[in-house]
Amino acid sequence: MSKHINLTLKVWRQKNQKEKGHFETISAPDISTEMSFLEMLDVVNEKLTLAGKEPIAFDHDCREGICGMCGAVVNGRPHGALKGTTLCQLHMRHFNDGDTIAIEPFRAMAFKIIKDLTVDRSAFDKIIQAGGYISVNAGGAQDANALPVPQDKAELAMDAAQCIGCGACVAACPNAAAMLFVSAKVSQFALLPQGRPEAARRAIAMVREMDRQGFGNCTNEAECEAECPKQISITNIARLNREFFKASFGSAVK
Amino acid sequence: MLLDGKVPSGPIKEKWDKHRFELKLVNPANKRKFDIIVVGTGLAGGSAAATLGELGYNVKAFCFQDSPRRAHSIAAQGGINAAKNYPNDGDSIWRLFYDTVKGGDFRAREANVYRLAQISNHIIDHCVAQGIPFARDYGGLLANRSFGGAQVSRTFYARGQTGQQLLLGCYSSLMRQVAAGKVTMYPRREMLDVVIVNGHAKGILVRNLITGQLERHAADAVVLATGGYGNVFFLSTNAMGSNVTAAYRAYLKGAFFANPCFTQIHPTCIPVHGTYQSKLTLMSESLRNDGRVWVPQKADDKRPPQQIPENERDYFLERKYPSFGNLVPRDVASRNAKQQCDAGKGVGSTKLAVYLDFADAIKRDGRAVIERKYGNLFEMYEKITGEDPYTTPMMIYPAVHYTMGGLWVDYNLMSNIPGLFVIGEANFSDHGANRLGASALMQGLADGYFVLPYTIGGYLAGTPKLNPATSSPEFEASERAVQAQVNKLLSIKGQRTVDDFHRQLGLIMWEYCGMSRNNAGLEKAKGLIQNLRAEFWQNVTVPGNEKDFNQSLERAGRVADFLEFAELMIIDALERQESCGGHFNEAYQTPENEALRNDEKYCHVAAWEYKGTGKAPELHKEPLVFENVHLTQRSYK
Ligand SMILES: Cc1cc2nc3c(=O)[nH]c(=O)nc-3n(C[C@H](O)[C@H](O)[C@H](O)COP(=O)(O)OP(=O)(O)OC[C@H]3O[C@@H](n4cnc5c(N)ncnc54)[C@H](O)[C@@H]3O)c2cc1C
Numbered sequence: 001m002s003k004h005i006n007l008t009l010k011v012w013r014q015k016n017q018k019e020k021g022h023f024e025t026i027s028a029p030d031i032s033t034e035m036s037f038l039e040m041l042d043v044v045n046e047k048l049t050l051a052g053k054e055p056i057a058f059d060h061d062c063r064e065g066i067c068g069m070c071g072a073v074v075n076g077r078p079h080g081a082l083k084g085t086t087l088c089q090l091h092m093r094h095f096n097d098g099d100t101i102a103i104e105p106f107r108a109m110a111f112k113i114i115k116d117l118t119v120d121r122s123a124f125d126k127i128i129q130a131g132g133y134i135s136v137n138a139g140g141a142q143d144a145n146a147l148p149v150p151q152d153k154a155e156l157a158m159d160a161a162q163c164i165g166c167g168a169c170v171a172a173c174p175n176a177a178a179m180l181f182v183s184a185k186v187s188q189f190a191l192l193p194q195g196r197p198e199a200a201r202r203a204i205a206m207v208r209e210m211d212r213q214g215f216g217n218c219t220n221e222a223e224c225e226a227e228c229p230k231q232i233s234i235t236n237i238a239r240l241n242r243e244f245f246k247a248s249f250g251s252a253v254k
Numbered sequence: 255m256l257l258d259g260k261v262p263s264g265p266i267k268e269k270w271d272k273h274r275f276e277l278k279l280v281n282p283a284n285k286r287k288f289d290i291i292v293v294g295t296g297l298a299g300g301s302a303a304a305t306l307g308e309l310g311y312n313v314k315a316f317c318f319q320d321s322p323r324r325a326h327s328i329a330a331q332g333g334i335n336a337a338k339n340y341p342n343d344g345d346s347i348w349r350l351f352y353d354t355v356k357g358g359d360f361r362a363r364e365a366n367v368y369r370l371a372q373i374s375n376h377i378i379d380h381c382v383a384q385g386i387p388f389a390r391d392y393g394g395l396l397a398n399r400s401f402g403g404a405q406v407s408r409t410f411y412a413r414g415q416t417g418q419q420l421l422l423g424c425y426s427s428l429m430r431q432v433a434a435g436k437v438t439m440y441p442r443r444e445m446l447d448v449v450i451v452n453g454h455a456k457g458i459l460v461r462n463l464i465t466g467q468l469e470r471h472a473a474d475a476v477v478l479a480t481g482g483y484g485n486v487f488f489l490s491t492n493a494m495g496s497n498v499t500a501a502y503r504a505y506l507k508g509a510f511f512a513n514p515c516f517t518q519i520h521p522t523c524i525p526v527h528g529t530y531q532s533k534l535t536l537m538s539e540s541l542r543n544d545g546r547v548w549v550p551q552k553a554d555d556k557r558p559p560q561q562i563p564e565n566e567r568d569y570f571l572e573r574k575y576p577s578f579g580n581l582v583p584r585d586v587a588s589r590n591a592k593q594q595c596d597a598g599k600g601v602g603s604t605k606l607a608v609y610l611d612f613a614d615a616i617k618r619d620g621r622a623v624i625e626r627k628y629g630n631l632f633e634m635y636e637k638i639t640g641e642d643p644y645t646t647p648m649m650i651y652p653a654v655h656y657t658m659g660g661l662w663v664d665y666n667l668m669s670n671i672p673g674l675f676v677i678g679e680a681n682f683s684d685h686g687a688n689r690l691g692a693s694a695l696m697q698g699l700a701d702g703y704f705v706l707p708y709t710i711g712g713y714l715a716g717t718p719k720l721n722p723a724t725s726s727p728e729f730e731a732s733e734r735a736v737q738a739q740v741n742k743l744l745s746i747k748g749q750r751t752v753d754d755f756h757r758q759l760g761l762i763m764w765e766y767c768g769m770s771r772n773n774a775g776l777e778k779a780k781g782l783i784q785n786l787r788a789e790f791w792q793n794v795t796v797p798g799n800e801k802d803f804n805q806s807l808e809r810a811g812r813v814a815d816f817l818e819f820a821e822l823m824i825i826d827a828l829e830r831q832e833s834c835g836g837h838f839n840e841a842y843q844t845p846e847n848e849a850l851r852n853d854e855k856y857c858h859v860a861a862w863e864y865k866g867t868g869k870a871p872e873l874h875k876e877p878l879v880f881e882n883v884h885l886t887q888r889s890y891k
């Protein structure tokens with residue numbers, strides 16, 4: 001049953017990329033525990049607006065945990081403490097009356113802050129552009145069942161393909177590495193016969209682009225797996241490493 | 255005026271082949287001389303932009319999110335249809351065509367639907383080649399399931415995330431074209447106007463959502479793939495940003511809006527739980543296979559469900575529809591749930607919910623079986639509501655889900671404005687008055703991968719080339735108008751927020767233009783909308799400024815358009831004095847409460863033309879002819 005709780009928010013406010021940011025203390029009284037975290041922010045924003053202040057800028061769209069647009073670091077944890085849950089699916093019943101909640105943007109060299117909790121994650125698009133695709137034009141495909149794919153391989157590919165590109169893995173990593181993100185895409189295609197012809201080139205190109213975009217190096221901290229709202233496994237990183245080394249040493253593509 | 259859908263002559267099975275042959279082609283070496291704007295990069299726009307790039311055109315693609323991978327299409331769960339007949343259970347192109355025309359309650363254009371069914375198979379081939387990890391059987395071949403009451407298994411799926419996987423496939427093809435230099439991607443841009451030069455669509459005006467700058471973009475043709483307008487109801491299963499702005503502003507520039515009152519309401523969604531609620535979450539329709547829908551017999555019964563004995567429950571669907579029971583079609587299930595709640599029998603804290611009870615199924619099959627079938631859905635339900643559906647019945651309520659109406663297009667997917675093409679949920683074309691499950695993904699991808707890339711070539715090859723400068727008077731005028739609206743919104747500084755207005759509009763639409771409609775209610779709603787709109791322009795407050803990342807300003811523009819568009823929906827609903835598919839006028843129903851069509855008077859597409867502020871829009875009709883699937887009354891007895 002619903003309860004109402006009173007909260008104190010410490011929210012990162014930053015006008016734009018150039019100006020310095022700071023934490024602002026905002027009280028959030030009378031919050032229904034049935035609200036989602038983003039609905040709680042909506043309520044706070046309505047009040048700020050009516051008080052003539054600027055509402056907190058945050059990205060969101062589907063509010064179903066699938067588009068990957070939302071995300072903030074809540075009490076030090078990307079998307080908050082609840083496992084396997086995006087910020088939009090986190091509900092206020094996981095908080096207590098009187099709690100103080102710190103809310104800040106995903107921080108990384110490669111993610112510039114646009115405003116408040118909103119960050120620029122276009123570096124992820126750049127990594128996909130470097131090779132996160134299979135080169136096939138519309139119209140050229142053979143019958144879909146011409147090439148069987150073992151069920152277990154298809155399932156593993158699907159496990160990796162579930163990545164929503166939210167960036168929590170980067171925000172969780174002490175080095176701000178994007179290895180979980182890159183490995184999920186590389187794995188999905190490496191596991192499928194359709195993706196094999198370009199596997200070597202893909203692994204090399206995506207890893208290089210990741211470096212170019214200013215993401216850090218992976219030192220096996222495994223924080224990314226712990227915070228991933230889709231619970232993408234770090235075994236994908238092991239697979240990426242194998243693909244990468246195989247490609248670097250064994251293939252003509254350099 | 256009677257509208258011409260430009261359907262090619264000849265037998266239905268040969269129309270598309272013949273038409274493709276007859277369309278003029280753009281010489282491969284010349285394609286790079288053409289610029290094409292694609293607004294929207296969901297399944298429809300993303301697939302179109304990628305394919306046009308592959309063909310060699312210069313494409314500029316726009317979306318309001320930070321990346322094309324976030325489009326609303328990503329949320330589709332159930333699957334995508336195709337007439338592959340892999341299960342060997344009697345499916346065919348003809349059957350998919352037939353089911354879609356009938357499911358749409360005979361308000362779609364036959365030739366378009368047939369083409370859609372024909373193309374469906376190529377979509378699956380292409381998506382598999384892109385590396386989409388569809389579900390597979392033990393032998394490694396593709397798995398199918400039956401969906402939305404279809405009698406054959408023709409739905410391809412990737413767990414409960416089919417939309418996500420299809421969109422990511424399309425996004426990767428798009429990113430490949432960006433890398434190849436054929437597509438330039440403009441994310442975080444909102445289209446606020448179409449620019450018409452010499453009667454042709456030759457550009458758009460967008461606002462850069464980070465800097466607030468207005469930008470002008472010119473091209474040889476413009477494609478709108480901006481999705482549906484379900485958010486006119488405020489609460490819907492759509493993503494928060496889904497809007498009517500691009501389509502509505504094209505309407506203001508002369509594009510006809512077809513069948514705006516055709517909306518689909520899905521019976522199984524997680525109910526509203528408070529006034530702060532921002533959206534509704536769909537629970538898959540498959541739950542009705544095992545769940546039993548009921549309410550207490552007594553109005554205002556406050557006991558918890560477990561304490562209400564069997565003989566004091568009303569399993570109203572089973573009672574009223576003994577043969578179909580809980581599996582009646584979406585619209586019937588939705589309307590009945592509303593009736594119960596209107597009678598005071600709704601459950602939960604808001605009294606706007608009915609139970610969907612799995613107790614009998616668990617008793618019959620065991621918890622393990624139910625868990626295997628619906629485990630992920632139960633988990634999602636628990637995450638949102640905090641209640642465990644294994645031990646306490648789920649609560650569900652209908653919610654707005656999809657909009658069949660949209661900008662009018664001909665067989666080439668071109669609107670009545672030459673050079674302005676409309677694809678995906680944004681057009682009206684293939685679903686008539688009701689869309690069948692798993693067919694929106696199919697339509698979006700058919701339009702984008704396989705129809706538009708041909709038909710747009712026909713337009714480009716057959717039209718004298720005009721390279722409008724973005725300094726032309728048409729662009730000037732467009733920017734001035736958009737700027738004036740932005741200034742106006744920021745200057746009102748009233749007492750009510752944008753969301754507050756949007757929420758109130760949603761309540762009006764839900765009450766009077768939702769699951770069931772009547773003339774008195776529609777008339778009343780018209781007045782309410784007009785008053786609300788007037789108040790909006792006097793009393794809204796939009797904080798912040800224009801040259802900034804300003805989400806309130808973004809929403810204000812969208813709500814301003816919804817406030818006008820809502821009235822067009824009402825006008826359309828009043829004009830159509832019949833019931834069909836998702837449009838249910840209480841005055842027209844069969845004794846079994848089924849929608850009762852009036853084919854003599856309304857077997858047409860209603861396409862509305864804007865005539866200026868304060869003036870009634872003008873109705874144009876496109877007569878619908880059914881030569882292959884004969885007009886019959888839907889029956890679920
Ligand atoms: C919860 C849910 C589940 C569903 N499940 C299924 C299913 O299982 N099977 C099925 O077939 N269908 C399903 N549907 C329907 C289907 O998902 C949609 O109809 C379809 O994805 C729409 O695709 P689209 O490309 O036309 O539009 P969208 O995916 O909505 O994309 C719209 C694009 O336009 C852009 N845009 C919009 N306005 C502007 C503007 N003014 N300026 C710039 N850009 C703009 C957006 O940024 C976005 O890129 C479901 C729908 C919902 C809500």
Ligand code: FES
Nearest residue numbers: 061063068070088
């Ligand atoms: S808003 Fe889409 S994942 Fe949270």
